[in-house]
Amino acid sequence: MTEGEFEEIYDLFWAKLYSLAYNYFRDKTTAQELVQDVFVNFWMKRENLGHVEDLSAYLFRSMKNRIYDHFDKIASQEKLVRQARQTFSEETHATEEAVAYDETLELLNSEIDKLPDTTKTIFRLSRFDRYTNEEIASRLHVSGKAVEYHISQALKKLRLRLDHLIFFIIAMVLLGACA
Numbered sequence: 001m002t003e004g005e006f007e008e009i010y011d012l013f014w015a016k017l018y019s020l021a022y023n024y025f026r027d028k029t030t031a032q033e034l035v036q037d038v039f040v041n042f043w044m045k046r047e048n049l050g051h052v053e054d055l056s057a058y059l060f061r062s063m064k065n066r067i068y069d070h071f072d073k074i075a076s077q078e079k080l081v082r083q084a085r086q087t088f089s090e091e092t093h094a095t096e097e098a099v100a101y102d103e104t105l106e107l108l109n110s111e112i113d114k115l116p117d118t119t120k121t122i123f124r125l126s127r128f129d130r131y132t133n134e135e136i137a138s139r140l141h142v143s144g145k146a147v148e149y150h151i152s153q154a155l156k157k158l159r160l161r162l163d164h165l166i167f168f169i170i171a172m173v174l175l176g177a178c179a
Contacts, residue, residue: 001046009055010039017063024067034066111161115154122147123154 017038021031038059042049052058112120122140125131126147131139133147140147 001049006043006046009042009059013056013059014039017059020060020063021067025070030070034063034070037066038062107162108158111158112154114161115157119150119154119157122150126151 014035017035018031021034022028025031025034041062042059049058112123115123118140122136125136125139126133133144133151136142136147137144
């Protein structure tokens with residue numbers, strides 16, 4: 001195929017192929033790019049097109065294939081964008097949760113540090129280190145009732161100081177200790 005023959009084919013089919021692509025995308029630039037792709041591919045394969053009997057059908061099939069490929073490309077890009085947004089959202093959410101957890105734990109530790117030493121030690125062993133009351137009593141050489149008393153006092157004082165946050169804080173601490 002000569003350049004002159006290619007130009008004739010180009011002039012004859014360009015508007016028809018453009019129309020087809022434009023009807024799918026309603027975007028001039030996309031339609032023009034797809035038509036150009038079809039003709040570039042046609043020119044590159046010109047040596048091997050001797051078997052083509054219906055040039056019009058060949059070009060329109062090529063155009064539809066480009067259109068379908070473009071739809072696939074768009075779908076893949078949209079999927080990647082959705083995945084990126086979801087990942088970013090999950091990471092942001094996880095970061096916010098971690099910051100909230102750290103701030104809450106810092107507030108709780110600050111209030112625990114204000115407790116009397118024995119009460120503080122027993123409370124930490126019970127709630128943070130997950131020792132049973134019997135284990136704490138044995139370790140500190142105090143009675144089980146004393147352990148219960150100190151835990152009760154710690155909770156009462158923390159409840160008063162932290163008021164509305166106590167249930168949230170205890171839940172966070174227990175969940176954090178269990179994880």
